[in-house]
Amino acid sequence: MNWRTKDLLTLEELSAEEIVHILDTASSFKEVSTRSVKKVPALRGRTVVLFFHEPSTRTRISFELAAKRLSADILNVQMASSSLVKGETLIDTLKTLESMTIDALVVRHKSSGVPQMLANITKATVINAGDGAHSHPTQGLLDLLTIREYKGKIEGLTVTIVGDITHSRVARSNIRGLNKLGAKVRVCAPPTLLPLGIEKMGVEVFHDLDKALNGTDVVYVLRLQLERQKNNLFPTIREYSLLYGVNNERLKRAKKDAIVMHPGPMNRGVEISSGVADGPQSVIDDQVTNGVAVRMAVLYLLQGEQGEKNV
Amino acid sequence: MTPKIKAVIMEARDMDRALTRIAHEILERNKGIQDLVLIGIKTRGDVLAERLAAKIKAIEGTAVPFGAMDITFYRDDAGTHKPEKAPTPTDLPFDLNKKKVILVDDVLFTGRSARAAIDEIIDFGRPTFIQYAVLVDRGHREFPIHADYVGKNIPSSSKEKVLVHVKENDGKDEVVIAEVEA
Numbered sequence: 408m409n410w411r412t413k414d415l416l417t418l419e420e421l422s423a424e425e426i427v428h429i430l431d432t433a434s435s436f437k438e439v440s441t442r443s444v445k446k447v448p449a450l451r452g453r454t455v456v457l458f459f460h461e462p463s464t465r466t467r468i469s470f471e472l473a474a475k476r477l478s479a480d481i482l483n484v485q486m487a488s489s490s491l492v493k494g495e496t497l498i499d500t501l502k503t504l505e506s507m508t509i510d511a512l513v514v515r516h517k518s519s520g521v522p523q524m525l526a527n528i529t530k531a532t533v534i535n536a537g538d539g540a541h542s543h544p545t546q547g548l549l550d551l552l553t554i555r556e557y558k559g560k561i562e563g564l565t566v567t568i569v570g571d572i573t574h575s576r577v578a579r580s581n582i583r584g585l586n587k588l589g590a591k592v593r594v595c596a597p598p599t600l601l602p603l604g605i606e607k608m609g610v611e612v613f614h615d616l617d618k619a620l621n622g623t624d625v626v627y628v629l630r631l632q633l634e635r636q637k638n639n640l641f642p643t644i645r646e647y648s649l650l651y652g653v654n655n656e657r658l659k660r661a662k663k664d665a666i667v668m669h670p671g672p673m674n675r676g677v678e679i680s681s682g683v684a685d686g687p688q689s690v691i692d693d694q695v696t697n698g699v700a701v702r703m704a705v706l707y708l709l710q711g712e713q714g715e716k717n718v
Numbered sequence: 719m720t721p722k723i724k725a726v727i728m729e730a731r732d733m734d735r736a737l738t739r740i741a742h743e744i745l746e747r748n749k750g751i752q753d754l755v756l757i758g759i760k761t762r763g764d765v766l767a768e769r770l771a772a773k774i775k776a777i778e779g780t781a782v783p784f785g786a787m788d789i790t791f792y793r794d795d796a797g798t799h800k801p802e803k804a805p806t807p808t809d810l811p812f813d814l815n816k817k818k819v820i821l822v823d824d825v826l827f828t829g830r831s832a833r834a835a836i837d838e839i840i841d842f843g844r845p846t847f848i849q850y851a852v853l854v855d856r857g858h859r860e861f862p863i864h865a866d867y868v869g870k871n872i873p874s875s876s877k878e879k880v881l882v883h884v885k886e887n888d889g890k891d892e893v894v895i896a897e898v899e900a
Contacts, residue, residue, distance in 0.1 A: 431804030435788060438807035444841040447791035477791075710797060 414526040414533040415705055417542040418583040426587060430552050433697065433704035439476060440699055449707050450477035453510040459536070460486045460516045465671055465695060466536050466546070470513050473702035482509070501525055510710060514538070532709045540574050546670055547580030549701040551588065553694050554625055557666050562589035567619045567661070568610075569651060570629030570678055571600045573640075577670045578629060582608050595619035596651065599640040616651055620660040626688075628653050628669045628679045644677055654680035658688065666690045721879050721896035727872055730891035733853065736869030737766065740851055741773035743867050744820055753846065755817045756784035759835050760806060763823040765884045766853055770822060785810035792834035814843030820867075824882035826852040829863030854893055856880045 412420065421429075439447055455474040459467050467483075474481050484504070486492070491500055504512070511532040514522045519539030526533035537543040555561055566585055572578045572594050585592050586609045594605060595613040606612055613619035620626060631647060641647045658667065667679075667689045675681050683689060728736070748754060751774060758767030764786035771784040790796065790805035821835055832850060839848060851867035856874040872895070874880055879896045883889075 428804050431806075435790070435805040435807045438809075439791070442842065446841070447796075448837070449791040449796040451797065453797065707791075708800060 413530075413709060414522075414535075415544050415709060416522050416526060416533065416535045418544045418547045418580050418587070419542075421544075421587070423587045423589075426548070426551065426584060429548055429701065429704050429708060430555060432708060433548070433552055433700040436476075436703040436707070437697065437700040439703070440696070446476050446478055448478045450474070450479040450710055453477075453479040453710060454482060454508065455479045455511045455513065455706065456482045456484055456504055456509050456531075457536075458484050458504075458512055458514045460491075460514075460521075461537070463515055463537070465698065466515065466543075469695070469698040470534075470536060470545075470702050470706075472699050473706055476699070477703055477706055479510075479706070497521065497525070498528065501529055505529055505531060511706060534705060534709065537576055540576050541579065542583075543576040543580045545698070545702050545705060546577050547584040548705070549694055549698040550577075550581055550627070550668060550670075551584050552697045552701055553668065553690055554590075554666070556693065556697070557690060558624060561585065564590045564624040565593065565622065566590050566625040566627060567593040567595060567613075567623040568627040568629065569595045569616060569619065569653060571632055571635075572596050572605060572629070573600050573602045574632045574635045575629050579608075581627065582610055593619050593623065597641055597647075616653075616657060617660050620653075620657060623661045624665055626653060626658065626661055626665055626667045628667065630670065630672065631674055631678045633674070648677050652676075652678055652680065653683050655682045655686065658683055658686075668694060671695070721881065721898055724878070724895045724897050726892055726894050727854075727880075728870060728893035730885075733869070733891050733893065736853060737769055738773055740867045740869060741770050741777060744770070744849075744851065745774065745777060747849075747866075748818060751778050751780055751782050753816065753818045754782050754820065755812055755814070756782055756820045756822055757810065757835075757839065758784065758786050758822040759824075759831060760786050760788045761887060762882055762884055765886045766824060766882075767820075767822040770820075770851070783812045785812065787835060787838055789831060789834040789838055792838045794830055794834065808838070810842055814839060814845050817843075817845045819845040819848045821848055821850045823850075823852050824854065824884075825880050826850075826855045826863070826865050826868075827858055827880070829859045829861035832863045833861050853882055854880055 471481055509531050513534045513536050515536040516538050519541035522533050522535040522538050535544055568578050582592050592610045593613055594610045595616055667683055669691050673679055756767040756771050758764030767784045771782050775781045787808045788805045849866040852865045853869040855865055855868045855871050858876055881894050881896055883892050885891050
């Protein structure tokens with residue numbers, strides 16, 4: 408497997424083969440997290456900077472754990488406590504970090520394209536941990552790994568993504584990844600929460616949740632991003648919940664062995680009922696576990712060059 | 719670079735005899751199977767460890783636990799070189815504390831794999847001791863490592879490759895010397 412890029416910015420840039428290679432490597436790293444000594448020396452002495460400009464708990468912690476379990480050194484740089492609040496530009500902050508010789512930069516930013524911009528000017532590996540509504544590749548990968556573990560494959564499955572697609576980088580990364588590996592993707596939301604032309608990404612569009620869930624293998628529930636709903640895109644949360652909330656009754660339309668996923672954090676009782684979130688079909692906890700493994704795989708694969716084994 | 723096979727050094731029967739002898743030597747030296755576990759280094763050492771376990775069971779009548787270890791993340795070049803194939807999970811279905819570990823590999827060459835394997839074993843527990851069994855010792859050591867049990871010593875040039883094939887992975891049991899074409 409030849410690794411072509413130094414960065415991971417979107418799933419678009421990866422081939423199906425590369426995605427499968429990451430998932431296979433992640434399966435190995437998953438075993439490491441079950442040991443009593445949860446650490447391997449693969450990235451000993453490397454410095455990984457977590458550069459988060461948007462609130463995040465699980466992604467940041469997941470990356471931090473992943474880097475620690477690879478024996479890398481970690482630096483947390485957060486917007487509120489960095490020179491950025493004093494007016495320094497992002498690029499100058501990056502140059503400062505680079506002067507202290509860092510190896511990888513994990514970036515979360517509210518604007519789409521920031522990881523790409525930083526990747527263009529730095530020699531360090533840049534990993535996109537979510538940029539605006541654009542992309543969240545490691546989330547897409549951990550979701551693929553979780554689906555593959557439960558279903559044994561991705562190809563031929565039907566996956567229904569329900570919720571606010573417009574604001575969702577998670578949806579975009581999942582659509583890219585699932586399409587590359589041969590799954591059929593449905594999206595379901597009120598028209599105001601669906602971007603125009605979404606069908607060009609290779610998805611089937613539904614506005615009726617019952618129809619969208621019919622015969623699906625995977626139900627992927629997106630968080631209703633309440634902080635981004637200032638334009639009255641739907642009348643009330645209650646109405647959204649009535650029409651697009653996934654509950655046990657609705658779930659019966661999906662295949663009997665369908666799994667339910669959610670990227671977290673959940674608004675219980677809004678997009679997903681507690682009965683479903685904590686029910687037997689929910690694999691939400693596995694998604695979190697797989698997140699660490701996938702991020703270990705990505706950090707490991709992007710560091711250092713591919714080469715002939717030295718025996 | 720495709721390796722070109724120059725000579726077959728061991729055939730299936732030779733490999734089997736060597737493993738039978740190693741199984742006897744392990745039992746003789748350790749006076750039985752008390753606390754013994756076998757750990758094979760992937761890929762191929764794990765197959766050989768399983769075969770040794772079967773032979774020991776045939777001799778002693780009691781099974782010895784065996785596991786498989788992927789040492790990719792412990793290699794001294796882990797930070798700079800990535801293997802072509804994705805690594806596979808380590809599978810050690812037993813506690814290693816106070817166990818007598820027989821580490822099994824196909825070829826002993828520089829000794830770097832053994833170093834990595836010892837490091838990984840120690841992350842799993844504190845064994846009483848680790849002994850090292852290999853099917854082939856081809857020389858060219860770079861680390862102070864030696865094998866306790868050797869199937870066959872094969873003097874080789876550093877430009878050659880010594881490849882152990884096992885039927886589980888390669889369809890055929892044999893040990894060959896191959897030339898690496900430039």
